[in-house]
Amino acid sequence: MTVPRGAASAGTAAVRCRSVGVSFGTVRALHSVSLDLAPARIHALVGQNGAGNTTLAKVLGGLQTPDAGDVHIAGRKLPPGDVRSARAAGLAMVHQHFSLPPSFTIAEALELTAARPEGRSVYRRAELHRRWHEDVADVGGTAALSTRIRDLPVETRQSLEIVRALTTEARILVLDEPTALLTPAAIEALFERLRRLRDDGITVLIVLHKLREVVAVADTVSVLREGELVLGPVEMSEATQGQISDAIVGPASGADRSIGVAAATGAEHPTLLELVRVSSRESAFEPGLRSVDLSVESGEIVGVAGVEGNGQRGLVSVIAGLGAAIEGSVLLGGSEATRSPPGRRRSRGLRLVPFDRNSEGISRSAPLWLNQSALRLIGRRRRRSPLISLRDYKRQATEALDHWQVRYNAVTQPAESLSGGNMQRLILARELAPGLEVLVAAQPTRGLDFSATSFVRRSLRGLRDAGAGVLLVSSDLDELFELSDRLLVMYGGQIVARLEAPFDRRAVGDAMTGASR
Amino acid sequence: MTGGLQRVVSTLVLVGVSFCLTALILWISGYSVGEVFSGIIQGSVTATGAATSSIRWSIPLLLIGLGVVIGFRAGFFNIGGQGQFYVGACSALAVSLGWSGGPALLVVLCGTLAAIGAGTAWSLLPGYLRVRFGTDEVLTTLMMSFIGTLVLQYLTAGPMRNPSGTGQTAASERIPEGFRITDSSGVSPTVLVLVGGVAVLVWLLLERTRFGLAMTLVGRNPTMARWQGIDVRRVGLGAFALSGALAGLAGAVELYGPGARLVTGFSPEVGFTAVVVALVGLLSVWGTVVSAVFFGGLQSAILFLPIVTDLPPPALVLLHGMVAFLVTVRFRAIRLRPATSAEEALAD
Numbered sequence: 001m002t003v004p005r006g007a008a009s010a011g012t013a014a015v016r017c018r019s020v021g022v023s024f025g026t027v028r029a030l031h032s033v034s035l036d037l038a039p040a041r042i043h044a045l046v047g048q049n050g051a052g053n054t055t056l057a058k059v060l061g062g063l064q065t066p067d068a069g070d071v072h073i074a075g076r077k078l079p080p081g082d083v084r085s086a087r088a089a090g091l092a093m094v095h096q097h098f099s100l101p102p103s104f105t106i107a108e109a110l111e112l113t114a115a116r117p118e119g120r121s122v123y124r125r126a127e128l129h130r131r132w133h134e135d136v137a138d139v140g141g142t143a144a145l146s147t148r149i150r151d152l153p154v155e156t157r158q159s160l161e162i163v164r165a166l167t168t169e170a171r172i173l174v175l176d177e178p179t180a181l182l183t184p185a186a187i188e189a190l191f192e193r194l195r196r197l198r199d200d201g202i203t204v205l206i207v208l209h210k211l212r213e214v215v216a217v218a219d220t221v222s223v224l225r226e227g228e229l230v231l232g233p234v235e236m237s238e239a240t241q242g243q244i245s246d247a248i249v250g251p252a253s254g255a256d257r258s259i260g261v262a263a264a265t266g267a268e269h270p271t272l273l274e275l276v277r278v279s280s281r282e283s284a285f286e287p288g289l290r291s292v293d294l295s296v297e298s299g300e301i302v303g304v305a306g307v308e309g310n311g312q313r314g315l316v317s318v319i320a321g322l323g324a325a326i327e328g329s330v331l332l333g334g335s336e337a338t339r340s341p342p343g344r345r346r347s348r349g350l351r352l353v354p355f356d357r358n359s360e361g362i363s364r365s366a367p368l369w370l371n372q373s374a375l376r377l378i379g380r381r382r383r384r385s386p387l388i389s390l391r392d393y394k395r396q397a398t399e400a401l402d403h404w405q406v407r408y409n410a411v412t413q414p415a416e417s418l419s420g421g422n423m424q425r426l427i428l429a430r431e432l433a434p435g436l437e438v439l440v441a442a443q444p445t446r447g448l449d450f451s452a453t454s455f456v457r458r459s460l461r462g463l464r465d466a467g468a469g470v471l472l473v474s475s476d477l478d479e480l481f482e483l484s485d486r487l488l489v490m491y492g493g494q495i496v497a498r499l500e501a502p503f504d505r506r507a508v509g510d511a512m513t514g515a516s517r
Numbered sequence: 518m519t520g521g522l523q524r525v526v527s528t529l530v531l532v533g534v535s536f537c538l539t540a541l542i543l544w545i546s547g548y549s550v551g552e553v554f555s556g557i558i559q560g561s562v563t564a565t566g567a568a569t570s571s572i573r574w575s576i577p578l579l580l581i582g583l584g585v586v587i588g589f590r591a592g593f594f595n596i597g598g599q600g601q602f603y604v605g606a607c608s609a610l611a612v613s614l615g616w617s618g619g620p621a622l623l624v625v626l627c628g629t630l631a632a633i634g635a636g637t638a639w640s641l642l643p644g645y646l647r648v649r650f651g652t653d654e655v656l657t658t659l660m661m662s663f664i665g666t667l668v669l670q671y672l673t674a675g676p677m678r679n680p681s682g683t684g685q686t687a688a689s690e691r692i693p694e695g696f697r698i699t700d701s702s703g704v705s706p707t708v709l710v711l712v713g714g715v716a717v718l719v720w721l722l723l724e725r726t727r728f729g730l731a732m733t734l735v736g737r738n739p740t741m742a743r744w745q746g747i748d749v750r751r752v753g754l755g756a757f758a759l760s761g762a763l764a765g766l767a768g769a770v771e772l773y774g775p776g777a778r779l780v781t782g783f784s785p786e787v788g789f790t791a792v793v794v795a796l797v798g799l800l801s802v803w804g805t806v807v808s809a810v811f812f813g814g815l816q817s818a819i820l821f822l823p824i825v826t827d828l829p830p831p832a833l834v835l836l837h838g839m840v841a842f843l844v845t846v847r848f849r850a851i852r853l854r855p856a857t858s859a860e861e862a863l864a865d
Contacts (some may be wrong), residue, residue: 211630
């Protein structure tokens with residue numbers, strides 16, 4: 001199949017974006033993205049998390065109103081942020097997370113979302129089944145139409161999402177990370193299906209994170225980085241894998257290689273945290289860990305890189321004791337902790353900076369002093385009196401918050417009144433207190449502005465220099481390169497690469513996207 | 518502090534509005550509003566024995582209401598106080614009748630402990646279902662409450678029925694006079710000291726112990742509490758247990774105090790009114806004390822009113838309902854966590 005590209009196709013582009021920009025507060029999610037997608041082709045859109053892929057997909061689908069620019073479908077301008085007209089123009093979205101109601105049967109779910117409402121609001125079961133039989137047979141789905149969505153295996157649910165999208169008579173299909181939850185065999189089946197749809201003249205835009213998958217399915221590839229289109233769309237035949245992974249991770253920024261040289265050699269460095277062949281169950285959003293080996297010694301920062309959703313959450317929750325390891329063991333300070341509850345692990349010096357400040361890191365409605373004192377509430381402490389002194393709690397909280405330069409008015413104010421950067425300082429003030437042996441920091445600078453970010457990074461470095469061990473999970477490669485003494489790359493629940501400073505961006509990028517496998 | 522003051526004022530305003538609305542309804546129905554309201558004042562404060570009666574009714578409301586406060590603190594809504602109150606009273610009765618020859622102090626102590634145990638058990642079952650399976654505790658505590666009511670009916674109409682009783686409602690035999698801690702007025706120094714002591718203990722527990730602070734954190738954000746290493750299930754079970762224990766205790770106080778025997782369906786609304794008491798008390802211990810006295814006075818007035826006006830008692834229950842409704846409408850979910858759109862976008 002040959003389709004003219006470039007300027008010649010501009011008039012006939014199936015989808016055309018013109019200088020699309022989206023900002024959330026001070027965060028720029030998309031900046032002046034212009035993109036033409038030729039009809040009847042499979043276009044891959046790749047980029048790191050937070051690069052703007054999903055936001056762009058949402059703009060196309062009318063789920064996100066752009067601040068600037070516009071979207072044309074088949075030459076006609078779409079009103080911004082209008083799902084119905086996007087759908088009417090023949091564009092259908094398949095979302096990252098399943099959107100069909102789990103308690104419905106297949107037939108009911110399809111009827112619910114169908115674009116061709118056939119008459120009555122009262123229906124008979126047999127009639128429904130007759131209507132939807134063909135569509136589902138199309139998927140090669142052997143599932144009975146009366147099966148409930150929640151009882152279906154993941155890949156069938158995924159195919160049904162596509163069936164649902166196509167029932168709207170779509171000519172353009174936008175898939176947002178459809179492979180995240182699928183097994184390799186199911187991914188191949190999905191790709192085969194997409195190829196058939198393309199051959200039927202349907203335009204496909206697919207958001208992917210793995211180079212291998214891009215190579216397997218895409219006709220063209222476009223790369224977003226920090227909200228800007230940095231590559232493409234280019235024909236797959238004209239792009240090398242190296243070029244694409246460079247575009248994804250960005251150019252090296254000078255500082256990379258100079259910092260992060262291993263700490264003093266020869267000195268005694270006890271292992272503070274160790275995972276031995278740890279496996280865990282998969283979650284709704286992530287593959288489970290598969291035989292993960294990892295150790296963090298005193299006086300080092302170990303970085304964990306990887307595209308989000310490759311087991312980082314599972315890793316942190318197994319270390320924290322919030323999720324169970326089904327195999328292998330977790331050691332804290334050299335002794336067994338696999339079965340210890342979270343509270344015991346924290347009493348033994350494990351500290352955490354969770355992924356999501358707002359829900360996991362703080363209690364928004366609780367006063368600052370109570371947020372700050374959470375660590376004092378666990379573990380056994382033998383005291384003469386069961387009663388505590390609030391004045392003492394508040395005084396200690398005040399000291400800690402002042403020391404960490406949190407900006408606040410009174411320790412009794414609720415934590416939600418703080419800015420993002422100050423919330424993170426509050427968390428650090430609590431976690432980086434005496435008693436810390438090893439810190440697991442998950443996305444510690446996400447969403448923070450420049451000064452807050454450099455404050456957090458300084459704190460982590462100071463911690464390392466003071467002899468603590470740090471496991472830093474981040475999707476910011478620059479941050480990882482700057483801080484880590486060693487770097488691990490996660491992919492599909494496994495650690496696929498172990499690198500020492502100085503780091504090679506290409507190698508990291510390849511490992512993250514699975515290109516090196 | 519201004520936020521707290523504002524909440525107190527707005528609650529008082531709502532109670533005032535409820536009075537006005539009730540007055541409006543009474544006026545439309547052709548009653549003399551002035552007469553009814555002077556009846557309320559008489560029935561709750563000025564008439565002979567009215568103040569005592571108000572206190573008598575506020576005692577079970579306070580004890581059960583404090584239990585509701587504890588549950589809420591940990592994020593749970595125990596509305597099954599009625600059933601926990603009944604099974605508590607039944608257990609105390611069983612101990613007292615079964616061992617009616619024993620030394621009074623010992624029997625009353627055992628009976629009270631039995632009541633606390635029964636109330637605890639009645640609340641722990643829904644509590645376990647909640648922390649283990651996530652079963653909605655509003656449904657389970659309510660259903661357990663109905664079972665508790667039926668247990669009381671069965672016992673007073675069956676095994677514990679006083680065979681010589683001739684009244685229309687089934688009632689148990691009376692416990693020996695020596696076991697009682699008040700006369701039939703329901704108020705005595707012993708009871709007041711007991712209830713006051715309980716209120717102080719609950720306040721200390723919630724505000725001055727590590728367990729109380731842990732409950733607060735769990736109630737406000739269980740996810741964060743889990744990350745902090747707090748055993749959320751243990752804290753949840755503890756809150757349910759204490760909540761039921763207080764309702765059970767209220768049952769024992771009712772039996773050894775004004776009741777002396779159990780009548781089918783006695784104090785039928787006290788467990789549910791207690792939830793309103795806790796909400797009007799802004800889920801604080803001392804607020805609940807004030808609000809319990811207010812609702813106790815209202816209950817006393819309801820019983821007194823038919824003496825001075827031709828108003829049927831349910832007309833004043835209307836006032837109850839109005840307060841409950843308005844306060845509940847205003848009551849905001851304590852676990853409110855709006856995510857900003859920037860974070861949503863970054864969580865792609």
